[in-house]
Amino acid sequence: MATTDANTPRERYRAQVRAEITRHAWEQIATAGASALSLNAIAKRMGMSGPALYRYFASRDDLITELVREGYRGLADTLDRAAGDGAGLSGLAHALRDWALEDPQRYFLVYGTPVPGYHAPADITAVSAEIMTTLLDACAALPEDGTPGDGPAAEALRAHLEEHREWTAGHPAPPGTLHRFLILWTRLHGVLSLELAGHFTGMGIDPALLYAAELDGVLALRA
Amino acid sequence: MATTDANTPRERYRAQVRAEITRHAWEQIATAGASALSLNAIAKRMGMSGPALYRYFASRDDLITELVREGYRGLADTLDRAAGDGAGLSGLAHALRDWALEDPQRYFLVYGTPVPGYHAPADITAVSAEIMTTLLDACAALPEDGTPGDGPAAEALRAHLEEHREWTAGHPAPPGTLHRFLILWTRLHGVLSLELAGHFTGMGIDPALLYAAELDGVLALRA
DNA sequence: TGTACATCAGTGAACGCGCGTTCACTGATGTAC
DNA sequence: TGTACATCAGTGAACGCGCGTTCACTGATGTAC
Numbered sequence: 001m002a003t004t005d006a007n008t009p010r011e012r013y014r015a016q017v018r019a020e021i022t023r024h025a026w027e028q029i030a031t032a033g034a035s036a037l038s039l040n041a042i043a044k045r046m047g048m049s050g051p052a053l054y055r056y057f058a059s060r061d062d063l064i065t066e067l068v069r070e071g072y073r074g075l076a077d078t079l080d081r082a083a084g085d086g087a088g089l090s091g092l093a094h095a096l097r098d099w100a101l102e103d104p105q106r107y108f109l110v111y112g113t114p115v116p117g118y119h120a121p122a123d124i125t126a127v128s129a130e131i132m133t134t135l136l137d138a139c140a141a142l143p144e145d146g147t148p149g150d151g152p153a154a155e156a157l158r159a160h161l162e163e164h165r166e167w168t169a170g171h172p173a174p175p176g177t178l179h180r181f182l183i184l185w186t187r188l189h190g191v192l193s194l195e196l197a198g199h200f201t202g203m204g205i206d207p208a209l210l211y212a213a214e215l216d217g218v219l220a221l222r223a
Numbered sequence: 224m225a226t227t228d229a230n231t232p233r234e235r236y237r238a239q240v241r242a243e244i245t246r247h248a249w250e251q252i253a254t255a256g257a258s259a260l261s262l263n264a265i266a267k268r269m270g271m272s273g274p275a276l277y278r279y280f281a282s283r284d285d286l287i288t289e290l291v292r293e294g295y296r297g298l299a300d301t302l303d304r305a306a307g308d309g310a311g312l313s314g315l316a317h318a319l320r321d322w323a324l325e326d327p328q329r330y331f332l333v334y335g336t337p338v339p340g341y342h343a344p345a346d347i348t349a350v351s352a353e354i355m356t357t358l359l360d361a362c363a364a365l366p367e368d369g370t371p372g373d374g375p376a377a378e379a380l381r382a383h384l385e386e387h388r389e390w391t392a393g394h395p396a397p398p399g400t401l402h403r404f405l406i407l408w409t410r411l412h413g414v415l416s417l418e419l420a421g422h423f424t425g426m427g428i429d430p431a432l433l434y435a436a437e438l439d440g441v442l443a444l445r446a
Numbered sequence: 447t448g449t450a451c452a453t454c455a456g457t458g459a460a461c462g463c464g465c466g467t468t469c470a471c472t473g474a475t476g477t478a479c
Numbered sequence: 480t481g482t483a484c485a486t487c488a489g490t491g492a493a494c495g496c497g498c499g500t501t502c503a504c505t506g507a508t509g510t511a512c
Contacts, residue, residue, distance in 0.1 A: 010476075010487080017488090033338050035258035040465065051467075052489050060466065105339065112336035114420045115256050116328065125425060132426070151443060153435040160432050182433055183410075190413025197337045202348060203355070203390040209383050210405055212376040220374060233454080233509075240455090263498065274500075275456050283499065 018056050020046060025067055029105045037064065068120065071110040072127040075099055079134045089138045093188055093215045097208075104196040111189060132185070133171055139181040140173055148179050148221040184218045241279050243269060248290055252328045260287065291343065294333045295350040298322055302357045312361045316411055316438045320431075327419040334412060355408070356394055362404040363396055371402050371444040407441045 024042045039060050040050040057063040075096075082095035100107040120128075148154070161175040173181070191214055194200060195207035247265045262283050263273040280286040298319075305318035323330040343351075371377070384398040396404070414437055417423065418430035 008476085013488090031339060033336070038465070039467090049490055050465090051469090051491085054467075055488060105336075108336040111417070111420065111422070113256070113328075113331040116254060128422075128425070149436060149440050149443075151436075151439045153432070153439040157432040157436040160429055164427050179436075182428070183437065186413035186417055186433065186437070187406075187410050188413070189417060190409035190411070193416060194334070194409055194412060197334065199334070199351075202351070204387050205390070205405070206383055209376070209380040210409065213372060213374075213380040213402075214406065214409070216374045216376040217372050220372075231509090236455090261498070262500090272457055273498090274458085274502090277500075278455060 014056070021053060021056055021063070022067060022070060025063060026103070026106065029067070029109070030103055033105060034064070034067075034109055039063065065121065065124075068109055069124050069127070071106050072124055072131070074106075075110060076127050076130045076134070079131060083134055083138060089135075089142065089184070089219060090215060092135060092138050093184070093211075096188060097192060097211060100192050100196060107192070107196060111193065132181075135185060136171060136173060136177070136181045139184060140171075140177050142177075142180070142219070144174070144176070148176065148183065148218075154179075180218060180221060184215075187214045187218065237279070244276060244279055244286070245290060245293060248286060249326070249329065252290070252332070253326055256328060257287070257290075257332055262286065288344065288347075291332055292347050292350070294329050295347055295354070297329075298333060299350050299353045299357070302354060306357055306361060312358075312365065312407070312442060313438060315358060315361050316407070316434075319411060320415060320434060323415050323419060330415070330419060334416065355404075358408060359394060359396060359400070359404045362407065363394075363400050365400075365403070365442070367397070367399070371399065371406065377402075403441060403444060407438075410437045410441065 021042060024045050025037060028037055028041060028045075037060070039053050039057075043050045043053050053063075057066065078095050078099045079092055082091045085091060087094075157179060158175045161178045165172055165175070165178065188211065191207055191211045195211075200207045244265060247268050248260060251260055251264060251268075260283070262276050262280075266273045266276050276286075280289065301318050301322045302315055305314045308314060310317075380402060381398045384401045388395060388398070388401065411434065414430055414434045418434075423430045
Protein backbone atom coordinates (compact mmCIF):
# COMPACT_ATOMS: atom_id res chain seq x y z
CA MET A 1 0.00 0.00 0.00
CA ALA A 2 2.43 2.62 1.18
CA THR A 3 5.61 2.99 -0.87
CA THR A 4 7.65 1.69 2.07
CA ASP A 5 5.75 -0.97 3.88
CA ALA A 6 7.78 -1.85 6.94
CA ASN A 7 5.94 -5.09 7.51
CA THR A 8 6.95 -7.08 4.49
CA PRO A 9 9.77 -9.49 5.36
CA ARG A 10 12.06 -7.86 2.84
CA GLU A 11 11.59 -4.47 4.43
CA ARG A 12 12.20 -5.87 7.87
CA TYR A 13 15.37 -7.50 6.62
CA ARG A 14 16.50 -4.24 5.01
CA ALA A 15 15.96 -2.41 8.27
CA GLN A 16 17.99 -5.02 10.14
CA VAL A 17 20.94 -4.80 7.78
CA ARG A 18 20.82 -1.02 7.78
CA ALA A 19 20.91 -1.11 11.57
CA GLU A 20 23.85 -3.49 11.52
CA ILE A 21 25.73 -1.20 9.18
CA THR A 22 25.25 1.83 11.38
CA ARG A 23 26.20 -0.28 14.42
CA HIS A 24 29.53 -1.11 12.86
CA ALA A 25 29.91 2.50 11.74
CA TRP A 26 29.47 3.70 15.33
CA GLU A 27 32.08 1.24 16.50
CA GLN A 28 34.49 2.49 13.90
CA ILE A 29 33.84 6.12 14.82
CA ALA A 30 34.26 5.42 18.51
CA THR A 31 37.71 3.95 17.98
CA ALA A 32 39.12 6.08 15.18
CA GLY A 33 36.97 9.18 14.83
CA ALA A 34 34.43 10.14 12.21
CA SER A 35 36.95 11.13 9.57
CA ALA A 36 38.28 7.57 9.46
CA LEU A 37 34.92 6.08 8.56
CA SER A 38 35.18 3.77 5.53
CA LEU A 39 32.46 1.86 3.75
CA ASN A 40 34.82 -0.89 2.67
CA ALA A 41 36.10 -1.41 6.19
CA ILE A 42 32.55 -1.72 7.48
CA ALA A 43 31.67 -4.22 4.75
CA LYS A 44 34.75 -6.29 5.54
CA ARG A 45 33.85 -6.42 9.23
CA MET A 46 30.37 -7.55 8.34
CA GLY A 47 31.70 -10.26 6.07
CA MET A 48 30.25 -8.66 2.98
CA SER A 49 31.74 -7.22 -0.15
CA GLY A 50 32.10 -3.44 -0.38
CA PRO A 51 29.55 -2.69 -3.10
CA ALA A 52 26.85 -4.54 -1.16
CA LEU A 53 26.45 -1.54 1.13
CA TYR A 54 25.25 0.54 -1.78
CA ARG A 55 21.97 -1.32 -1.55
CA TYR A 56 21.49 0.43 1.79
CA PHE A 57 23.21 3.79 1.52
CA ALA A 58 23.63 5.82 -1.63
CA SER A 59 27.07 7.05 -0.63
CA ARG A 60 29.50 7.49 2.23
CA ASP A 61 28.11 10.97 2.88
CA ASP A 62 24.65 9.47 3.06
CA LEU A 63 25.78 7.08 5.77
CA ILE A 64 27.41 9.87 7.77
CA THR A 65 24.28 11.97 7.52
CA GLU A 66 22.29 9.02 8.82
CA LEU A 67 24.69 8.71 11.76
CA VAL A 68 24.28 12.39 12.55
CA ARG A 69 20.54 11.88 12.40
CA GLU A 70 20.76 8.93 14.79
CA GLY A 71 22.89 11.03 17.09
CA TYR A 72 20.37 13.84 17.34
CA ARG A 73 17.43 11.47 17.47
CA GLY A 74 19.04 9.42 20.24
CA LEU A 75 19.77 12.45 22.35
CA ALA A 76 16.28 13.83 21.81
CA ASP A 77 14.74 10.52 22.89
CA THR A 78 17.01 10.27 25.90
CA LEU A 79 16.01 13.74 27.06
CA ASP A 80 12.34 13.12 26.37
CA ARG A 81 12.51 9.99 28.47
CA ALA A 82 14.20 11.88 31.29
CA ALA A 83 11.60 14.62 31.06
CA GLY A 84 8.87 12.00 31.20
CA ASP A 85 10.37 10.59 34.38
CA GLY A 86 9.64 13.91 36.01
CA ALA A 87 13.19 14.42 37.24
CA GLY A 88 13.17 18.02 36.10
CA LEU A 89 16.08 20.04 34.83
CA SER A 90 18.49 18.19 37.06
CA GLY A 91 17.41 14.86 35.62
CA LEU A 92 17.77 16.21 32.11
CA ALA A 93 21.26 17.47 32.79
CA HIS A 94 22.41 14.15 34.15
CA ALA A 95 20.81 12.27 31.30
CA LEU A 96 22.70 14.52 28.92
CA ARG A 97 25.99 13.86 30.66
CA ASP A 98 25.43 10.11 30.80
CA TRP A 99 24.54 10.06 27.13
CA ALA A 100 27.67 12.00 26.24
CA LEU A 101 30.01 9.84 28.34
CA GLU A 102 28.52 6.71 26.84
CA ASP A 103 30.09 7.57 23.50
CA PRO A 104 32.12 10.77 23.35
CA GLN A 105 32.62 10.63 19.59
CA ARG A 106 28.85 10.45 19.17
CA TYR A 107 28.49 13.61 21.23
CA PHE A 108 31.12 15.31 19.09
CA LEU A 109 29.36 14.23 15.93
CA VAL A 110 26.44 16.32 17.17
CA TYR A 111 28.10 19.22 18.98
CA GLY A 112 31.77 19.01 17.99
CA THR A 113 33.97 20.46 15.30
CA PRO A 114 31.85 21.27 12.28
CA VAL A 115 32.87 20.40 8.74
CA PRO A 116 33.16 23.68 6.81
CA GLY A 117 30.42 23.92 4.24
CA TYR A 118 28.30 21.09 5.60
CA HIS A 119 24.65 21.88 6.16
CA ALA A 120 22.43 19.41 7.96
CA PRO A 121 19.16 18.51 6.20
CA ALA A 122 15.97 20.04 7.53
CA ASP A 123 14.76 16.99 9.42
CA ILE A 124 17.94 16.98 11.52
CA THR A 125 17.58 20.68 12.26
CA ALA A 126 14.06 19.90 13.44
CA VAL A 127 15.30 17.29 15.91
CA SER A 128 17.88 19.77 17.15
CA ALA A 129 15.08 22.23 17.82
CA GLU A 130 13.18 19.47 19.61
CA ILE A 131 16.12 19.01 21.99
CA MET A 132 16.26 22.72 22.68
CA THR A 133 12.54 22.78 23.32
CA THR A 134 12.75 19.97 25.84
CA LEU A 135 15.39 21.87 27.78
CA LEU A 136 13.50 25.12 27.44
CA ASP A 137 10.29 23.58 28.74
CA ALA A 138 12.13 22.26 31.76
CA CYS A 139 13.45 25.76 32.40
CA ALA A 140 9.96 27.18 32.07
CA ALA A 141 8.76 24.72 34.72
CA LEU A 142 11.05 26.29 37.31
CA PRO A 143 9.63 29.03 39.55
CA GLU A 144 9.56 32.27 37.61
CA ASP A 145 12.54 34.29 38.51
CA GLY A 146 12.86 37.65 36.88
CA THR A 147 16.35 37.91 35.50
CA PRO A 148 19.49 35.85 35.93
CA GLY A 149 22.34 38.31 36.37
CA ASP A 150 22.62 42.08 36.59
CA GLY A 151 24.74 44.63 34.85
CA PRO A 152 24.66 46.22 31.43
CA ALA A 153 25.59 43.03 29.53
CA ALA A 154 22.70 41.10 31.09
CA GLU A 155 20.42 44.04 30.31
CA ALA A 156 21.46 44.10 26.68
CA LEU A 157 20.99 40.36 26.40
CA ARG A 158 17.54 40.55 27.96
CA ALA A 159 16.50 43.25 25.52
CA HIS A 160 17.81 41.12 22.68
CA LEU A 161 15.92 38.06 23.90
CA GLU A 162 12.77 40.12 24.25
CA GLU A 163 12.93 40.70 20.50
CA HIS A 164 13.80 37.15 19.58
CA ARG A 165 11.28 35.32 21.64
CA GLU A 166 9.56 33.81 18.65
CA TRP A 167 12.25 31.35 17.59
CA THR A 168 10.66 28.54 19.55
CA ALA A 169 7.44 28.24 17.62
CA GLY A 170 4.56 27.63 19.95
CA HIS A 171 6.72 27.90 23.02
CA PRO A 172 6.69 31.54 23.94
CA ALA A 173 8.99 32.07 26.88
CA PRO A 174 9.76 35.14 28.94
CA PRO A 175 13.31 36.48 28.48
CA GLY A 176 14.37 35.25 31.92
CA THR A 177 13.47 31.68 31.01
CA LEU A 178 15.19 31.97 27.65
CA HIS A 179 18.27 33.34 29.35
CA ARG A 180 18.26 30.51 31.86
CA PHE A 181 17.94 27.97 29.08
CA LEU A 182 20.85 29.50 27.18
CA ILE A 183 23.24 29.52 30.10
CA LEU A 184 22.19 26.03 31.07
CA TRP A 185 22.94 24.76 27.60
CA THR A 186 26.22 26.58 27.06
CA ARG A 187 27.58 25.95 30.54
CA LEU A 188 26.85 22.25 30.52
CA HIS A 189 28.28 21.95 27.04
CA GLY A 190 31.36 23.88 28.12
CA VAL A 191 32.22 21.51 30.94
CA LEU A 192 31.15 18.43 29.05
CA SER A 193 33.04 19.06 25.82
CA LEU A 194 36.28 19.97 27.61
CA GLU A 195 35.91 16.87 29.76
CA LEU A 196 35.32 14.59 26.79
CA ALA A 197 38.28 16.09 24.97
CA GLY A 198 40.43 15.24 27.98
CA HIS A 199 41.36 18.78 28.95
CA PHE A 200 40.86 18.11 32.64
CA THR A 201 42.92 14.96 32.93
CA GLY A 202 46.17 16.89 32.95
CA MET A 203 45.18 18.86 36.03
CA GLY A 204 43.56 16.12 38.03
CA ILE A 205 40.24 17.86 38.50
CA ASP A 206 37.00 15.90 38.65
CA PRO A 207 34.70 17.33 35.97
CA ALA A 208 31.66 15.65 37.51
CA LEU A 209 31.86 17.96 40.49
CA LEU A 210 32.22 21.02 38.32
CA TYR A 211 29.31 19.88 36.17
CA ALA A 212 27.12 19.39 39.22
CA ALA A 213 28.12 22.75 40.65
CA GLU A 214 27.33 24.53 37.38
CA LEU A 215 23.98 22.80 37.21
CA ASP A 216 23.16 23.81 40.78
CA GLY A 217 24.13 27.34 39.95
CA VAL A 218 21.66 27.51 37.09
CA LEU A 219 18.92 25.94 39.21
CA ALA A 220 19.50 28.33 42.09
CA LEU A 221 19.43 31.47 39.97
CA ARG A 222 17.13 33.74 41.97
CA ALA A 223 14.83 30.80 42.57
CA MET B 224 78.33 26.50 16.86
CA ALA B 225 74.88 25.32 17.85
CA THR B 226 73.45 22.37 15.97
CA THR B 227 70.71 24.59 14.56
CA ASP B 228 72.10 28.01 13.90
CA ALA B 229 69.20 30.17 12.85
CA ASN B 230 71.44 32.84 11.42
CA THR B 231 73.01 31.02 8.51
CA PRO B 232 71.21 31.89 5.25
CA ARG B 233 70.28 28.27 4.69
CA GLU B 234 68.60 28.08 8.07
CA ARG B 235 66.74 31.31 7.45
CA TYR B 236 65.57 29.97 4.12
CA ARG B 237 64.45 26.74 5.73
CA ALA B 238 62.46 28.66 8.30
CA GLN B 239 60.80 30.71 5.56
CA VAL B 240 59.73 27.68 3.57
CA ARG B 241 58.51 25.91 6.68
CA ALA B 242 56.43 28.98 7.49
CA GLU B 243 55.05 29.06 3.98
CA ILE B 244 54.07 25.41 4.23
CA THR B 245 52.18 25.92 7.47
CA ARG B 246 50.55 29.03 6.01
CA HIS B 247 49.13 27.01 3.16
CA ALA B 248 48.18 24.26 5.59
CA TRP B 249 46.15 26.73 7.65
CA GLU B 250 44.39 27.93 4.53
CA GLN B 251 43.52 24.38 3.62
CA ILE B 252 42.25 23.63 7.12
CA ALA B 253 40.18 26.80 7.21
CA THR B 254 38.33 25.85 4.05
CA ALA B 255 38.03 22.08 4.32
CA GLY B 256 38.77 21.07 7.90
CA ALA B 257 41.80 19.40 9.40
CA SER B 258 40.94 15.91 8.22
CA ALA B 259 41.22 17.05 4.59
CA LEU B 260 44.81 18.24 4.98
CA SER B 261 47.03 16.79 2.26
CA LEU B 262 50.77 17.22 1.74
CA ASN B 263 50.49 16.83 -2.01
CA ALA B 264 47.79 19.47 -2.25
CA ILE B 265 49.92 21.91 -0.29
CA ALA B 266 52.93 21.22 -2.48
CA LYS B 267 50.88 21.77 -5.61
CA ARG B 268 49.62 25.10 -4.34
CA MET B 269 53.17 26.16 -3.60
CA GLY B 270 54.29 25.14 -7.06
CA MET B 271 56.52 22.40 -5.74
CA SER B 272 56.57 18.66 -6.16
CA GLY B 273 55.11 16.56 -3.37
CA PRO B 274 58.25 14.90 -2.07
CA ALA B 275 59.93 18.28 -1.60
CA LEU B 276 57.94 18.83 1.59
CA TYR B 277 59.72 15.90 3.20
CA ARG B 278 62.78 18.13 3.52
CA TYR B 279 60.73 20.14 6.02
CA PHE B 280 58.39 17.73 7.73
CA ALA B 281 59.06 14.08 8.39
CA SER B 282 55.43 13.10 7.76
CA ARG B 283 51.90 14.36 7.54
CA ASP B 284 51.40 13.70 11.23
CA ASP B 285 54.46 15.77 11.93
CA LEU B 286 52.97 18.70 10.05
CA ILE B 287 49.68 18.42 11.91
CA THR B 288 51.47 18.32 15.23
CA GLU B 289 53.31 21.47 14.24
CA LEU B 290 49.99 23.13 13.41
CA VAL B 291 48.59 22.16 16.79
CA ARG B 292 51.72 23.59 18.35
CA GLU B 293 51.29 26.84 16.43
CA GLY B 294 47.67 26.95 17.53
CA TYR B 295 48.47 26.69 21.23
CA ARG B 296 51.48 28.98 20.92
CA GLY B 297 49.48 31.62 19.07
CA LEU B 298 46.71 31.62 21.65
CA ALA B 299 49.20 31.74 24.51
CA ASP B 300 50.95 34.73 22.95
CA THR B 301 47.66 36.47 22.24
CA LEU B 302 46.57 36.10 25.86
CA ASP B 303 49.98 37.13 27.18
CA ARG B 304 49.82 40.25 25.07
CA ALA B 305 46.34 41.04 26.35
CA ALA B 306 47.48 40.45 29.92
CA GLY B 307 50.41 42.77 29.34
CA ASP B 308 48.06 45.47 28.14
CA GLY B 309 46.56 45.46 31.61
CA ALA B 310 43.03 44.97 30.38
CA GLY B 311 42.35 42.35 33.04
CA LEU B 312 40.11 39.34 32.77
CA SER B 313 37.70 41.17 30.52
CA GLY B 314 40.48 41.97 28.07
CA LEU B 315 41.64 38.36 28.11
CA ALA B 316 38.17 37.09 27.42
CA HIS B 317 37.70 39.36 24.44
CA ALA B 318 41.15 38.54 23.11
CA LEU B 319 40.19 34.89 23.33
CA ARG B 320 36.98 35.46 21.43
CA ASP B 321 38.64 37.55 18.74
CA TRP B 322 41.32 34.93 18.29
CA ALA B 323 38.72 32.20 17.95
CA LEU B 324 36.57 34.09 15.46
CA GLU B 325 39.62 34.90 13.36
CA ASP B 326 39.93 31.24 12.42
CA PRO B 327 37.31 28.88 13.85
CA GLN B 328 39.01 25.76 12.57
CA ARG B 329 42.20 26.81 14.34
CA TYR B 330 40.25 27.10 17.59
CA PHE B 331 38.79 23.65 17.02
CA LEU B 332 42.23 22.23 16.35
CA VAL B 333 43.06 23.25 19.90
CA TYR B 334 39.79 22.75 21.77
CA GLY B 335 37.61 20.76 19.40
CA THR B 336 36.85 17.13 18.71
CA PRO B 337 39.82 15.05 19.80
CA VAL B 338 41.27 12.26 17.67
CA PRO B 339 40.93 9.04 19.70
CA GLY B 340 44.33 7.82 20.76
CA TYR B 341 46.22 11.00 19.94
CA HIS B 342 48.43 12.37 22.69
CA ALA B 343 50.03 15.77 22.34
CA PRO B 344 53.79 15.92 22.95
CA ALA B 345 54.98 17.40 26.24
CA ASP B 346 55.94 20.81 24.89
CA ILE B 347 52.39 21.37 23.68
CA THR B 348 50.96 20.33 27.02
CA ALA B 349 53.28 22.88 28.59
CA VAL B 350 51.90 25.69 26.41
CA SER B 351 48.39 24.58 27.30
CA ALA B 352 49.31 24.94 30.96
CA GLU B 353 50.75 28.36 30.20
CA ILE B 354 47.40 29.45 28.82
CA MET B 355 45.59 28.21 31.91
CA THR B 356 48.08 29.99 34.12
CA THR B 357 47.55 33.30 32.35
CA LEU B 358 43.81 33.02 32.91
CA LEU B 359 44.29 31.86 36.47
CA ASP B 360 46.58 34.77 37.31
CA ALA B 361 44.02 37.19 35.95
CA CYS B 362 41.43 35.58 38.22
CA ALA B 363 43.78 35.86 41.16
CA ALA B 364 44.12 39.58 40.49
CA LEU B 365 40.43 40.13 41.14
CA PRO B 366 39.37 41.11 44.64
CA GLU B 367 39.33 38.01 46.82
CA ASP B 368 35.84 36.76 47.10
CA GLY B 369 35.32 33.69 49.20
CA THR B 370 33.26 31.26 47.20
CA PRO B 371 31.34 31.50 43.94
CA GLY B 372 28.07 29.69 44.49
CA ASP B 373 26.40 27.97 47.44
CA GLY B 374 24.82 24.60 47.92
CA PRO B 375 26.16 21.11 48.41
CA ALA B 376 27.63 20.79 44.91
CA ALA B 377 29.65 23.97 45.28
CA GLU B 378 30.78 22.76 48.71
CA ALA B 379 31.95 19.43 47.30
CA LEU B 380 33.76 21.15 44.48
CA ARG B 381 35.49 23.54 46.88
CA ALA B 382 36.67 20.65 49.05
CA HIS B 383 37.95 18.92 45.93
CA LEU B 384 39.82 22.02 44.77
CA GLU B 385 41.30 22.44 48.24
CA GLU B 386 43.00 19.09 47.71
CA HIS B 387 44.09 19.75 44.14
CA ARG B 388 45.53 23.18 44.56
CA GLU B 389 49.00 22.08 43.56
CA TRP B 390 48.36 21.43 39.90
CA THR B 391 49.50 24.89 38.93
CA ALA B 392 53.12 24.59 39.93
CA GLY B 393 54.28 27.79 41.57
CA HIS B 394 50.88 29.40 41.33
CA PRO B 395 49.12 28.43 44.53
CA ALA B 396 45.59 29.72 44.38
CA PRO B 397 42.80 29.63 46.95
CA PRO B 398 39.87 27.39 46.00
CA GLY B 399 37.65 30.36 45.27
CA THR B 400 40.07 31.64 42.66
CA LEU B 401 40.47 28.19 41.14
CA HIS B 402 36.73 27.83 41.00
CA ARG B 403 36.36 31.18 39.33
CA PHE B 404 39.00 30.26 36.79
CA LEU B 405 37.27 26.98 35.98
CA ILE B 406 33.86 28.49 35.41
CA LEU B 407 35.37 31.30 33.39
CA TRP B 408 37.13 28.85 31.13
CA THR B 409 34.27 26.39 30.68
CA ARG B 410 31.55 29.03 30.29
CA LEU B 411 33.44 31.04 27.69
CA HIS B 412 34.33 27.87 25.83
CA GLY B 413 30.72 26.73 25.98
CA VAL B 414 29.36 29.84 24.29
CA LEU B 415 32.29 30.16 21.91
CA SER B 416 32.36 26.60 20.64
CA LEU B 417 28.63 26.46 20.04
CA GLU B 418 28.82 29.80 18.28
CA LEU B 419 31.68 28.71 16.03
CA ALA B 420 29.88 25.49 15.22
CA GLY B 421 26.91 27.55 14.08
CA HIS B 422 24.42 26.33 16.65
CA PHE B 423 23.04 29.80 17.27
CA THR B 424 22.43 30.80 13.69
CA GLY B 425 19.26 28.74 13.50
CA MET B 426 17.65 30.64 16.34
CA GLY B 427 18.78 34.13 15.50
CA ILE B 428 20.44 34.85 18.81
CA ASP B 429 23.52 37.03 19.01
CA PRO B 430 26.22 35.01 20.77
CA ALA B 431 28.31 38.11 21.43
CA LEU B 432 25.72 39.34 23.91
CA LEU B 433 25.55 36.00 25.66
CA TYR B 434 29.34 35.83 25.81
CA ALA B 435 29.53 39.30 27.32
CA ALA B 436 26.81 38.49 29.84
CA GLU B 437 28.56 35.30 30.91
CA LEU B 438 31.83 37.16 31.28
CA ASP B 439 30.16 39.83 33.40
CA GLY B 440 28.61 37.15 35.53
CA VAL B 441 31.99 35.63 36.32
CA LEU B 442 33.50 39.04 37.05
CA ALA B 443 30.65 40.02 39.36
CA LEU B 444 30.75 36.84 41.44
CA ARG B 445 30.58 38.13 45.02
CA ALA B 446 33.04 40.87 44.07
C1' DT C 447 90.54 35.41 -5.46
C1' DG C 448 89.97 31.01 -7.34
C1' DT C 449 89.47 26.25 -7.28
C1' DA C 450 87.78 21.52 -5.16
C1' DC C 451 84.68 19.59 -2.43
C1' DA C 452 80.57 18.90 0.56
C1' DT C 453 76.00 20.02 1.61
C1' DC C 454 71.43 20.04 0.68
C1' DA C 455 66.89 21.71 -1.79
C1' DG C 456 64.08 20.10 -5.14
C1' DT C 457 62.70 16.81 -9.13
C1' DG C 458 60.45 12.98 -11.37
C1' DA C 459 59.48 8.35 -11.50
C1' DA C 460 57.75 4.80 -9.00
C1' DC C 461 55.61 1.99 -5.03
C1' DG C 462 51.61 0.15 -2.83
C1' DC C 463 47.48 1.24 -0.80
C1' DG C 464 42.70 1.83 0.24
C1' DC C 465 39.32 4.51 -0.99
C1' DG C 466 34.46 5.44 -3.25
C1' DT C 467 31.92 3.93 -6.80
C1' DT C 468 30.03 1.43 -11.42
C1' DC C 469 28.64 -2.49 -13.66
C1' DA C 470 27.11 -6.89 -15.41
C1' DC C 471 26.08 -10.96 -13.25
C1' DT C 472 23.98 -14.88 -10.19
C1' DG C 473 20.96 -16.77 -7.19
C1' DA C 474 17.58 -16.52 -3.79
C1' DT C 475 13.12 -14.60 -2.27
C1' DG C 476 8.64 -13.04 -3.07
C1' DT C 477 4.29 -12.33 -6.20
C1' DA C 478 0.53 -13.44 -9.57
C1' DC C 479 -2.34 -16.48 -11.71
C1' DT D 480 -0.67 -26.30 -5.09
C1' DG D 481 2.28 -25.42 -8.79
C1' DT D 482 4.31 -22.86 -12.27
C1' DA D 483 6.13 -18.29 -14.58
C1' DC D 484 7.79 -14.11 -13.74
C1' DA D 485 9.61 -10.03 -11.26
C1' DT D 486 12.18 -8.21 -7.63
C1' DC D 487 16.17 -7.48 -5.35
C1' DA D 488 20.39 -8.74 -2.20
C1' DG D 489 24.93 -9.70 -2.82
C1' DT D 490 29.28 -10.86 -5.70
C1' DG D 491 33.56 -10.06 -8.15
C1' DA D 492 35.97 -7.58 -11.37
C1' DA D 493 37.22 -3.29 -12.65
C1' DC D 494 37.76 1.98 -12.80
C1' DG D 495 40.22 6.05 -11.57
C1' DC D 496 41.91 8.58 -7.96
C1' DG D 497 44.83 10.83 -4.67
C1' DC D 498 47.16 9.73 -0.96
C1' DG D 499 51.78 9.17 1.85
C1' DT D 500 56.16 7.93 1.10
C1' DT D 501 60.94 6.04 -1.04
C1' DC D 502 64.62 6.60 -4.00
C1' DA D 503 68.24 7.87 -7.19
C1' DC D 504 69.26 11.90 -9.40
C1' DT D 505 70.56 16.99 -10.68
C1' DG D 506 71.89 21.40 -9.86
C1' DA D 507 72.55 25.22 -7.00
C1' DT D 508 74.51 27.05 -2.69
C1' DG D 509 77.85 27.28 0.74
C1' DT D 510 82.68 25.99 2.77
C1' DA D 511 87.76 25.15 3.01
C1' DC D 512 92.17 25.88 1.50
